[in-house]
Amino acid sequence: MRIANATVADGRVVDVRVEDGRITAVGDLDPVADEATIDADENLLLPGAIDVHVHFREPGFEHKETWETGSQSAAAGGVTTVADQPNTDPTTTSGEGFDAKAERAAKSCIDYGINGGVTPDWDPESLFDRPLFALGEVFLADSTGDMGIDADLFESAAKRAGEAGVPVTVHAEDADLFDDAAIEGDLGGIGRDADADAWSAYRRAEAEAAAVERAVGVGGETGAQIHIAHTSTPEGVDAARDGGATCEVTPHHLFLSRDDLSDLGTYGRMNPPLRSEERREAMFERLADGRIDVVATDHAPHTTDEKDQSLLDAPSGVPGVETMVPLLLGAAVDGDLSLERVRDVVATNPADIFDLPQKGRIEAGADADLALYDLDAAREIRGDDLHSKCGWTPFEGFTGVFPEWTMLRGEMVWDGEEFGDVTGENVRE
């Protein structure tokens, strides 16, 4: 197959040859006999995005998301590889837990990795016997699933991961620094009417940098490769960089702030929480100038019934896997971000950090994981149009550029209207 006349992120217009699921040539390519051609019409061709932080909820919470719905949502947003987090039921904290997830993940229509998690009763022996994508997210404070662990366990877990050469991804918040008084008394309101700003006041910004410093310190002592998940503050990003760690930011910490909580209510409750508009802008600046390595979604779907509760009863987390690339391309169209930055933070950098040499690039030898975007076809994001089982988005009404089609290893997994019959594989096997 030949994809003709594709504009790549650096502005070149090229042809791309795909054979047996791989890219075999990029450049000015003459068609060969009987070769199928897809005319890209000078639209933007990006490597399939790699979202290194999703919660596809299966096994255990199939009412929120499944591997089928989560992976379809990803594909419809130009994402062709995901890494799934361990706070499922059973938790992915033993070989058995890993196997239970691997069985479900076989239904994914995109490629994937499976992370191992850490709890006091984990079984590192059998867990490290499995092909882990990463150890993590390791919860330094409780979040959905209450998997927060103490400093000693974190250190011994990081040591083990370091020995095994497995990267460690960290949910960095220090619960000792939370302001419990912020969520005491009558908070009033349910769902969108709840005063969710209290959540941001409670899980204070200062709690992030403190935990990041602790995590990078443990990285230095143990030799483990540390990657900070969902950094939400410029202080957290700077502490990660200073300590030699890589870091990711979510779309919600780039595009939403505490100012949006009066509309979102509990639909804007997540960990770490939304920050001030000033901190949001500082995060965007660090994304644009290269200080943030990766955008990953922390796709954490919950049903509207679950969100339509009081601030304290509603679960933390928002969906995002389908809207990540569309939002970033929307920002690129507005001139806030270069297309090369978008490509790097959603594809090339995650591939480099998590050792996926076959992914994240449009060059000969790489997997033909590709998505085509018409930058003139930005449209309004609507929860009703998305494919996650949860049926809502915190980005309702924002503008995004969705893929015309998405290809996994040369097969059309999303043609803009329908999903192909495509089977994903574990990228570590």
Ligand SMILES: NC(=O)N[C@@H](CC(=O)O)C(=O)O
């Ligand atoms: N981010 C969240 O608020 N929630 C995540 C867990 C997590 O990533 O902390 C979830 O699994 O729901």
Ligand SMILES: [Zn+2]
């Ligand atoms: Zn987390």
Ligand SMILES: [Zn+2]
């Ligand atoms: Zn998470």
